[in-house]
Amino acid sequence: MPSEPAPRGSAPPDAVLRRLSGYARLTPEEEALLRQVTARPVLVPARTELVRDGEAAPRPQVLVEGWACRQRLLADGRRQIVVVLLPGDLIGLDLRRRSLPFGSVAALTQAQICEASPLRERAAAHGTAPGHETGLAAALRQAREMEEIWLVNQVVRLGRQTAYERVAHFLLELRERLAAVDRVHDDRFSFPITQEVLADALGLSVVHMNRTMQQLRRDGLIEQRATAITLRDVPALVSIADYAITDRAGAPGA
């Protein structure tokens, strides 16, 4: 697990701060804490395992840059990606009481990670007034609620939608989530994963995934160039996928 310095690129900085302050008003101290926590990201290559499956008390981490996922492997090698993690997402922030098969967490691309225990500690110490949490504690709770929504979305996609619908739905979810960290412009965003990964996320074979993407392209719904994707007709995609907007904060206007 290499730990190079911190190649802060041209990308919109501090996805984590952006995410969390979209969920609740943070105090200046909390913002400072966030900046401090994300100041020295560790660079890890794709496929790095960030949390082992069943690990009892994974250290809290934040994903500052790059994509990752929670996944579960079956004995015969089949893989199911449970949820994709994007810049600004939290990993292992809720402390866990037992060793349970939540799935492992792995980087899907090269990624920048930060240790985030201070966030958990600060949230536990402040703003946990029953019924009306404030600041960081409220934001972390909201982040957890969003992750639960993504899980429910995933269940519905896998259980009741066709391949075509699944991809449309998934792309819309990505757009919404990435918009919340200011990484979508004109319905275009970075899309750094292979069709194999996509297939494992959406419960399809690679070949069928490929054909489904082609169909979406032919239908003028998406456009892919290099490692970026453009959603060319969001209303049509929404209609195909029966997509319900969840996050008002990350709406187009941003």
Next chain:
Amino acid sequence: MPSEPAPRGSAPPDAVLRRLSGYARLTPEEEALLRQVTARPVLVPARTELVRDGEAAPRPQVLVEGWACRQRLLADGRRQIVVVLLPGDLIGLDLRRRSLPFGSVAALTQAQICEASPLRERAAAHGTAPGHETGLAAALRQAREMEEIWLVNQVVRLGRQTAYERVAHFLLELRERLAAVDRVHDDRFSFPITQEVLADALGLSVVHMNRTMQQLRRDGLIEQRATAITLRDVPALVSIADYAITDRAGAPGA
């Protein structure tokens, strides 16, 4: 929403107490509170909607008897059951900050429900020392963690398992969960749902569901009589489903 008295049957009483005390040691006061909360269950018929989808702040409830589910409906009528809820399960215990599409909660059978706000309040007031919650607060957290595991299980079933494997996996999960509330004897338990419900839970058509159950029966893996089911060969089912035991508490010995 009828509210008849409280037909305490012959069933093992107080599934909720059993569940929660399996997760953490409760104080006598907490046990008393649980008994008090579950003393006067409300009887609701099958199909009662207990929580509407997107409801901002559902009241906390506990399912004392009967089965229910969280589900999401697509515009064209397709239904996906996200998670099945069993006696002792909690509904809407985590307070929610926004109105989000978590899915609606509905009774699958006639069910007994209790208002459970006192549990949330007590847990918020006591035992929330950061990092090492105690008593009820710890038990509620554990219950939440278990529900997340069930969601992950559901994703893996739907995304990467065949119909046959899905059913095997689901039955094993039910067995484990029901065992935790002492409702499994000799791998036999009450199974009060129709094949249509099962199909909506496992992302299959009713017809295919039917054929898959038949196959499991023919293979001597399960036996159904009236509204009860027996798992005749748990090790074989575990092997077919690639099932990972999650809950040591609810193991056979009980």
Next chain:
DNA sequence: CGATATGTTGACTTTAGTCAACCAGTGTGG
């Protein structure tokens, strides 16, 4: 006794998976 709900069956269609090959881009070492 119909009326309804659930389970079952057969015939057929559709969706998605499998296998194998091939292509384009990339990078490597000789």
Next chain:
DNA sequence: CCACACTGGTTGACTAAAGTCAACATATCG
């Protein structure tokens, strides 16, 4: 420089899993 291996995307031919439609069976219930 080129042969080579490697990855990721693409294609065609075929198979298998699951869905659809329609009919029928069975049970319960008022």
